[in-house]
Amino acid sequence: MNLIKQVSVRVEGTSYIYRCVHRIKEGDCQMEHGPVPVEIKPLLADVFATTNEMYYQFLQESGYEPANPRNFLKHWQDGKYVEGEGNLPVVNVTQDDARAFAAHYGKRLPTEAEWQYLAAGDAHFKYPWGNKKDYSKCNVYSMKLCDVDQYPEGVSPFGLYNMCGNVWEFTDELNYDGDKHHYFITLRGGTSYNAPDYWHTECGAIPNDYHLKVHQLGDAMNRYETVGFRCVKEVE
Amino acid sequence: MMMVHDAKKRSVTFENETLRVGIDYKHGLCFSEVSNRFFNKPANLKRDFFNLRLRGRQFKSADFRIEAVKVIEDKAWEMVTFFLSLAKEKIYARIHVINDRQDKITVLYQVKDDYLTGVPTVVEMHIPFLAGLESGGKSDVHYYPSNPVTNSNGKSIIIPMREMFYSTDVLLPLVVCEEGDQFGFMVNFPVPSDLTDVGAAQNVNKLFSNITSEKELKEHWIQINPDSSYNDTVEFGIVGLKDGWSEAFERNRTAWEANYDFSEYDKPDLKWFSECGVHSFLFLYGSEVLDHDTLTIDVDKVVKEGEAFGGFDTVTIWNQYPRLGIDKRSQWDFYNDFPGGREAIRKAVDKFHEKGIKVLLPLIPWDRGEFESNDDMGDSMAQIIIDTDADGFHLDTMRDLPYSIRLKLNKVKPGIVLETQSHPLRKHPVEFITTSWDEFWYTDPMPEVDVFRFMNPRHIAPVVARWSRDEDKWKVLKRTEFGGAPVLIWQDIFGRWMPFSDAQKARIKDWKKTYMTYREVYQGLKPTPLVPLNAKDLYCNRFRKDSGDQEIYSFYNDSDSTKQLRSFSIDTGKVDNVKKIYGSGSAKKKGNGFAVSVAAREILHVLVKYK
Numbered sequence: 001m002n003l004i005k006q007v008s009v010r011v012e013g014t015s016y017i018y019r020c021v022h023r024i025k026e027g028d029c030q031m032e033h034g035p036v037p038v039e040i041k042p043l044l045a046d047v048f049a050t051t052n053e054m055y056y057q058f059l060q061e062s063g064y065e066p067a068n069p070r071n072f073l074k075h076w077q078d079g080k081y082v083e084g085e086g087n088l089p090v091v092n093v094t095q096d097d098a099r100a101f102a103a104h105y106g107k108r109l110p111t112e113a114e115w116q117y118l119a120a121g122d123a124h125f126k127y128p129w130g131n132k133k134d135y136s137k138c139n140v141y142s143m144k145l146c147d148v149d150q151y152p153e154g155v156s157p158f159g160l161y162n163m164c165g166n167v168w169e170f171t172d173e174l175n176y177d178g179d180k181h182h183y184f185i186t187l188r189g190g191t192s193y194n195a196p197d198y199w200h201t202e203c204g205a206i207p208n209d210y211h212l213k214v215h216q217l218g219d220a221m222n223r224y225e226t227v228g229f230r231c232v233k234e235v236e
Numbered sequence: 237m238m239m240v241h242d243a244k245k246r247s248v249t250f251e252n253e254t255l256r257v258g259i260d261y262k263h264g265l266c267f268s269e270v271s272n273r274f275f276n277k278p279a280n281l282k283r284d285f286f287n288l289r290l291r292g293r294q295f296k297s298a299d300f301r302i303e304a305v306k307v308i309e310d311k312a313w314e315m316v317t318f319f320l321s322l323a324k325e326k327i328y329a330r331i332h333v334i335n336d337r338q339d340k341i342t343v344l345y346q347v348k349d350d351y352l353t354g355v356p357t358v359v360e361m362h363i364p365f366l367a368g369l370e371s372g373g374k375s376d377v378h379y380y381p382s383n384p385v386t387n388s389n390g391k392s393i394i395i396p397m398r399e400m401f402y403s404t405d406v407l408l409p410l411v412v413c414e415e416g417d418q419f420g421f422m423v424n425f426p427v428p429s430d431l432t433d434v435g436a437a438q439n440v441n442k443l444f445s446n447i448t449s450e451k452e453l454k455e456h457w458i459q460i461n462p463d464s465s466y467n468d469t470v471e472f473g474i475v476g477l478k479d480g481w482s483e484a485f486e487r488n489r490t491a492w493e494a495n496y497d498f499s500e501y502d503k504p505d506l507k508w509f510s511e512c513g514v515h516s517f518l519f520l521y522g523s524e525v526l527d528h529d530t531l532t533i534d535v536d537k538v539v540k541e542g543e544a545f546g547g548f549d550t551v552t553i554w555n556q557y558p559r560l561g562i563d564k565r566s567q568w569d570f571y572n573d574f575p576g577g578r579e580a581i582r583k584a585v586d587k588f589h590e591k592g593i594k595v596l597l598p599l600i601p602w603d604r605g606e607f608e609s610n611d612d613m614g615d616s617m618a619q620i621i622i623d624t625d626a627d628g629f630h631l632d633t634m635r636d637l638p639y640s641i642r643l644k645l646n647k648v649k650p651g652i653v654l655e656t657q658s659h660p661l662r663k664h665p666v667e668f669i670t671t672s673w674d675e676f677w678y679t680d681p682m683p684e685v686d687v688f689r690f691m692n693p694r695h696i697a698p699v700v701a702r703w704s705r706d707e708d709k710w711k712v713l714k715r716t717e718f719g720g721a722p723v724l725i726w727q728d729i730f731g732r733w734m735p736f737s738d739a740q741k742a743r744i745k746d747w748k749k750t751y752m753t754y755r756e757v758y759q760g761l762k763p764t765p766l767v768p769l770n771a772k773d774l775y776c777n778r779f780r781k782d783s784g785d786q787e788i789y790s791f792y793n794d795s796d797s798t799k800q801l802r803s804f805s806i807d808t809g810k811v812d813n814v815k816k817i818y819g820s821g822s823a824k825k826k827g828n829g830f831a832v833s834v835a836a837r838e839i840l841h842v843l844v845k846y847k
Binding site: 025026027028030070155168177180181182183184187191194195196197198200201202203212213214215216217218220221224225226228 | 521562563576733
């Protein structure tokens with residue numbers, strides 16, 4: 001099996017009008033959604049979501065161990081991913097587990113504004129490939145993950161794969177709303193998983209400018225088998 | 237009290253304890269009289285039994301041929317049946333009038349359509365007798381089934397059950413009384429249909445129960461759905477009243493209660509819920525309940541927060557929606573993945589119990605995996621009770637629960653309370669789901685009352701309005717007090733902090749004290765909503781202790797100035813003592829009754845003790 005190597009593309013610095021739409025579930029979303037001008041620094045952006053193999057290599061190199069291991073890489077067996085799943089996006093990691101990976105390679109998670117720009121490009125595309133929903137260009141409703149280099153016709157304007165579907169992706173922010181506070185993150189891009197009920201989290205091809213608010217409650221709760229990540233690196 | 241059929245005069249007359257009825261079938265079929273025997277004034281003279289409209293034509297009963305009249309009696313009832321035909325339209329009817337020889341007559345229409353065109357056609361019915369129903373006295377007051385009492389702006393203030401396709405049998409009658417609110421008639425419409433989709437039901441009484449106004453009553457045309465058999469089409473029962481609205485409400489409630497076995501409510505192990513005045517709903521992700529540093533449930537903090545409200549009697553710990561669905565983990569997995577797992581929740585429950593607080597956990601009905609059966613769900617619910625020692629389930633959007641689950645829960649721990657978000661509408665759930673939220677979603681709830689609180693007063697329902705802001709929270713509290721109910725405090729609305737003010741907390745604390753002190757009066761089984769006062773903008777509910785020696789009258793003044801009620805006389809007992817027990821205003825004994833003064837936009841509760 002050919003294991004996918006990460007590839008980065010350079011994205012030049014720019015500014016754009018950032019506007020994000022909160023997917024309405026009860027509770028609302030206490031953070032800036034724009035429209036506001038944002039500056040995007042020059043970045044090297046991962047073309048692929050981080051894979052099981054990439055995360056395995058990270059563990060070998062770093063010796064990283066999370067403080068609370070419950071549900072950490074729970075889909076792996078005996079300390080490694082299952083044979084044949086090396087190119088699937090790594091899941092069952094927390095935002096901190098993802099940050100540790102990124103930091104090891106001198107990278108970080110993209111901010112919300114960066115992620116959206118990487119997915120939508122200068123034209124504010126609704127989906128990575130354009131403005132029309134098209135299930136042939138993304139892995140949604142299939143109920144299973146695919147290799148991170150699938151759906152080449154669905155890449156973003158910068159050539160990034162699977163920014164819609166396959167796995168939700170972490171962004172860098174950990175939000176805190178003060179007062180009787182809650183910690184929450186926002187997820188991007190949607191997933192191949194499809195929960196059965198109207199009141200479950202919406203799945204499918206999530207538009208580039210939508211995010212999903214998720215309350216945080218300990219590492220075991222905060223690891224999901226449908227959420228992965230990709231990294232960026234600031235460059236001159 | 238005998239029914240008399242005079243075949244020559246083509247008339248039938250009969251009486252019972254409340255009614256005197258005459259029927260004339262010389263020319264069509266009409267009531268020659270329906271009078272209240274207590275009032276003894278002839279009423280409802282010469283009223284046609286029905287009109288029909290079909291295929292663009294309208295027919296009176298006189299357009300039908302009366303084929304036969306049969307008078308039958310048994311040891312309890314006497315009945316006259318009229319057989320009618322409209323042969324050219326292939327429409328036939330049997331109309332039965334049944335006298336129970338006690339207090340009620342039942343009128344039952346059975347219409348048959350032999351399908352002139354070969355297919356079912358639209359047939360509509362109008363009942364002139366109902367449209368013109370009168371007491372026989374002056375200045376009649378009507379109480380329409382879906383809008384019996386309005387405020388001075390015409391807004392309906394008895395809030396019906398919230399139906400969506402599912403039908404309820406918690407319905408009110410049509411009532412007409414003379415100006416003194418004593419003598420008149422109650423007409424009830426039994427609703428056997430399980431659906432609000434009346435087009436699918438042969439008995440279309442539901443449509444009469446929907447009537448909200450004089451115009452709707454006078455101009456009604458009800459679509460009936462006959463087929464080629466004599467099935468029940470429309471049915472109503474009439475009773476003569478001598479104590480107006482209060483009697484009608486009680487009679488209606490008694491008739492409704494007769495169809496239920498409420499023994500579940502009497503179970504000693506479930507009684508604890510009735511002894512609660514303030515409930516709390518806790519969103520587990522917020523610092524109201526969660527210590528973010530230790531990721532533990534901070535019971536002490538919750539208890540301290542509750543003190544300002546007079547103490548939380550229950551807490552509902554909510555840990556699932558709106559987070560469920562990101563991956564396939566179920567609500568049961570969420571308990572396992574909570575920091576410290578089920579053991580940590582157990583520790584918190586134990587500590588709540590030490591503080592005298594009961595704990596409810598959520599059951600999310602829609603979060604059922606594709607392979608989760610009712611049996612599995614019941615097992616999971618039972619297991620979480622075993623693991624955490626919680627005291628009940630909040631059943632979220634359910635209005636029902638397989639009874640097998642109730643039985644499973646009974647086996648693991650006595651006293652598990654089942655609470656739904658909306659009131660159970662009818663059938664078995666009304667009997668074994670012993671509490672639900674009185675939740676409403678609008679912003680101007682006064683001076684309204686929740687019909688279920690008065691129809692099924694043993695079903696103690698905390699009042700909650702999740703999105704209310706400061707001004708509306710005051711109205712929620714007044715609605716709670718006016719309705720003599722417990723309250724549910726919900727401040728963290730799935731991550732949005734919507735606190736009560738210090739002044740509101742203090743008021744809830746006061747209300748809890750009053751509610752708990754007089755709980756047996758507020759929870760008595762014969763309360764009356766919106767007792768007629770004949771005083772603009774002043775409203776009153778009456779709660780009666782089951783022993784009959786105490787009553788509380790809750791007043792609300794829906795105006796911007798103080799309201800006086802100079803005299804409210806009571807004829808149900810000899811008044812010994814009158815005392816203000818809650819709210820703003822004053823009360824004093826006056827004759828065999830009392831006088832009150834109620835501050836603007838405020839509540840006043842008056843305790844009356846009888847000798």
